[in-house]
Amino acid sequence: MIIVMRHDASAKQIAEVVARVESHGLRVNISRGEERTIIGVIGDDRPIDRTQFELLDGVEKTVPILKPFKLASRDMHPPDSLVPLDGMKVGGPQIALIAGPCSVESREQILESAFAVKAAGAVALRGGAFKPRTSPYSFQGLGEKGLELLAEAREATGLPIVTEAMSPEQVPLVARYADVIQIGARNMQNYALLNSVGEAGRTVLLKRGMMSTIEELLMSAEYIMAQGNSRVILCERGIRTFERYTRNTTDINAVPVLKQMTHLPVILDPSHGTGKWEYVTAVARAGIAAGADGLIIEVHPRPEEALSDGAQSLRPDKFAQLVTEVRRIAEAVGRG
Amino acid sequence: MIIVMRHDASAKQIAEVVARVESHGLRVNISRGEERTIIGVIGDDRPIDRTQFELLDGVEKTVPILKPFKLASRDMHPPDSLVPLDGMKVGGPQIALIAGPCSVESREQILESAFAVKAAGAVALRGGAFKPRTSPYSFQGLGEKGLELLAEAREATGLPIVTEAMSPEQVPLVARYADVIQIGARNMQNYALLNSVGEAGRTVLLKRGMMSTIEELLMSAEYIMAQGNSRVILCERGIRTFERYTRNTTDINAVPVLKQMTHLPVILDPSHGTGKWEYVTAVARAGIAAGADGLIIEVHPRPEEALSDGAQSLRPDKFAQLVTEVRRIAEAVGRG
Amino acid sequence: MIIVMRHDASAKQIAEVVARVESHGLRVNISRGEERTIIGVIGDDRPIDRTQFELLDGVEKTVPILKPFKLASRDMHPPDSLVPLDGMKVGGPQIALIAGPCSVESREQILESAFAVKAAGAVALRGGAFKPRTSPYSFQGLGEKGLELLAEAREATGLPIVTEAMSPEQVPLVARYADVIQIGARNMQNYALLNSVGEAGRTVLLKRGMMSTIEELLMSAEYIMAQGNSRVILCERGIRTFERYTRNTTDINAVPVLKQMTHLPVILDPSHGTGKWEYVTAVARAGIAAGADGLIIEVHPRPEEALSDGAQSLRPDKFAQLVTEVRRIAEAVGRG
């Protein structure tokens, strides 16, 4: 970290800051500018709360220099990490297409969805059994019954299952059924849950919070990895901005930024990113063009009857069309 | 809800929308304008996902008319709800001042803090035993040991205790020690946790998420109330915006807006709202001037040694000064 | 518009609202729901300030139904508008690549840039002579001298010129030199300037303000078109959000949304959208994949010497690589 002193800081104040730095076993470099003196801290200062220094007399501000994440950083692990998903490797040349309904609603609906997305080219089936809903009066998911139906769909189609866990106590149950445990956007900073899936030994699909920075997403991945689980797939799913014509604003910049900062695979969720089915295919193409390793798409056999997120769900024929278009983009960027 | 048809919607499409509305047991009112036909839905349509209608052919958009929350709404419960806190009633004429350190760090620190905030006029002691931290490498709180120290501080000072629970399985433990269970901003939409504190029968201090609208805050209160627990205190603690000079942007508008929309008490957290101790007192005064029922303030005997949030913590003497200034504002708005 | 009455509105209040609507020569449709009465206004109510109704006793809120823009709307003009730019038509199948330095800095720099971007495949040259800079102490552009150098570059390369006007009095001067007058993001709602370029009879490149909604962008286009100038090219250039790792957040959703809402051509500026050259090519590919009609890219022969925006400028060889990659995407979406 760098400690910037106020323009009127005294020699005594500077000495006290230096003494405080050294009391942590770190060293300093002092740079006296024309308007400000700057104290550079030498050594790993990440475990120390920077604000401790900001409160010392004569200090104007501190600036972090080291990135706060390690395990997720490409600095520490330059090659791409490949996360196995059934036969394929997410993060490798092949694009991972995960698709299915927002919620598991019935045996018929999930089986119909599973066969449809498989036929179109999906490599995994998504579907929520536990649903985080803004209103307590909305459909909350089928719970364990939904997990059983997902397992039945896997048996019938061979597709691995991606489904969400909403609290630590659900994790063991979800892990019994799921191939990939999803952490939803609202839970990206639910640290008890992150620790819990870190310990569960299942691949984790970690969605970015709707108002979380890219760095915070990586810090949440770091929580999971710090428990020894490095099979983490990151998912950009749109952030909340002042623009309300779309449900969220897909942060397409985050795709190349994440690919540069981390070795973990990065996929895009254009269904939540836009919130309207008309725009899903265009933004799906954009995601692959920007370098995403895959897509997660909401598909429902009859969106107008969906119990949640119908507005952003594609019908199976539209999804098949999306797959065709995305494949052309994938080829144009040299991927399969 | 109102269903707005596209300008080129056909009579057949309109008829199909009407049939769909009626299939839910609701009635319609049709208004044919010069450019658009509008279908008004008559009856309580809140349990139905509006997007089901948006997907029908010829529909341009839907507009909700009814507010999505009921128990929290002032429409349903016009008088102010008063939430008892030790001897006082939060939401009544007296201002509730809750203060203490971000985290419980040691026996000495919490006792010193408790005596200091009590001397200055606080009516409750805050302090975190379980801490949600962005980084897995930061101090995570003392856990149950912290709760024991809080109980000791209560015994010593008589101040009731406000402390956070981060996951459903922590709730029974926290409820054994706490007078008020805090739901932190990152957990405002952790629905498993909301249900859990709804059942725990303790007063809940519900902080607005940094990414959450005023309406979503009320929906989260609704989750707790729907479990039969109506002792909920709402807390505005700053939202995330493009402005980064301060840690968050205190949404002062939210104070009069919430007081109008809901009967629940509303307090302000200027410590998180600003993130810098220099601005806490000014914004605390603003909160009371705007009509808040109380304040929650971070106070630490030695902020420069705090393990978390030191930068926004007041020293006890500054807190005493804040109390004096806030009292003058409270009198100016006719409160004690 | 729809006027929603409060749940306790009286018959007299409803009658007064109706009378007020009718006093404007409009008609009403009244829908009495179980909780609320709703008054639909029939006729073109766009010239009336909706808030006049919101202030009447018993009114809860109003909801606009008609889109506030007409000339820019696809409802009124379903086919794509094609805007001629030298030999090509922006908005047609061919992708328009506009490139060049942020600022014109010297004769040598602009000529070198112009030949380089032409060689790589650009169809127009961008370069600022008048520069809006956050600081009064930063380089403000060469002014008319810059325009002369742009004209010389056009003569030398045959490329049409895109350059910014910052105030109404600059418009006649800029129009003498420019083929396309750019309205910068900070001036998107500078209405005097919009009117002025509306009258100038030159093609206008209108950049979205960093703080402006998609609808506001279309309203600003409407200002220009209302002056009789329909040769308007819209440009998404990133919006300001809480994410600060990139300079702006490219709103990729805006591309398909705008293509649906308006007949005007839409191009993307990934240089400002990201603010860092490393991400420009990835986001440029994404823009074309999402359906943009073109790109505007900052290219500088020696970015490390640029007087403005060097960090987001590509070297000519990187730009040539971008063109190659973008062409592959254009083909994948069926464009040239």
Place this chain on the structure above:
Amino acid sequence: MIIVMRHDASAKQIAEVVARVESHGLRVNISRGEERTIIGVIGDDRPIDRTQFELLDGVEKTVPILKPFKLASRDMHPPDSLVPLDGMKVGGPQIALIAGPCSVESREQILESAFAVKAAGAVALRGGAFKPRTSPYSFQGLGEKGLELLAEAREATGLPIVTEAMSPEQVPLVARYADVIQIGARNMQNYALLNSVGEAGRTVLLKRGMMSTIEELLMSAEYIMAQGNSRVILCERGIRTFERYTRNTTDINAVPVLKQMTHLPVILDPSHGTGKWEYVTAVARAGIAAGADGLIIEVHPRPEEALSDGAQSLRPDKFAQLVTEVRRIAEAVGRG
């Protein structure tokens, strides 16, 4: 500025950065940390575009140390600047209340407004003759006729006039009539206009842009001051955020932050800050409690007939009530 090298930067890369810094006549301080080398630049580097350094090989990022504004900074001018407004001094102990309608609509309306706000205690009359409106089809103001009516109202009441100029060519005209020229939020970064009012020798009321940072507001003040005009009053009027229940989010934090960073007076506009008259008084109280030097309030004799901003305009009796309540707060913070 501080230049942070990549963790793998070579000695040669470091030497090249140093040479580049020295080529600008500046000196360096080099700090070799365990993971990163940091180069501190000594001397005034503000005229240099930092990005020039970010593009050199081996550089990870740069961090500014000096504040980019000088004339507006309290570092350079510690005491409060007092701006004369008729008999009073804005920025001194007395609170400045500026009030009046959004737009001048008629002789009767502006005179009635002027007498009403004077009677309630306002020290200046606001009213727009040139109106920036989102839609070209909305009322655009009476133009010069409006200025004449404002002058008549001044003559009748003795109140000085605050009114907006929207473009440089309007400035001489507006300056003939106005005591204070307002720069509206949409024009905060209209640099041609800022230069123009900088030269006009009239007091300027500079409103913060709805998506401009506090620092950018100060940079815009710097533009005006760099032209020799230091009579600048800053105005916080709400920023655009994801919260849309209110028209804008009043950034109450900005009040104490600005008072600390600059010597210029700071006033609050709760009318635009909230957009709804019901909340104006509460937020006005909050502004004064937070330390604002004044308020600017929209008042209209019949808001339901206003041609603009009726929803956020107070009736004269509500304004008189506001003044009474604000006075009590002013006394509570030791002001008149």
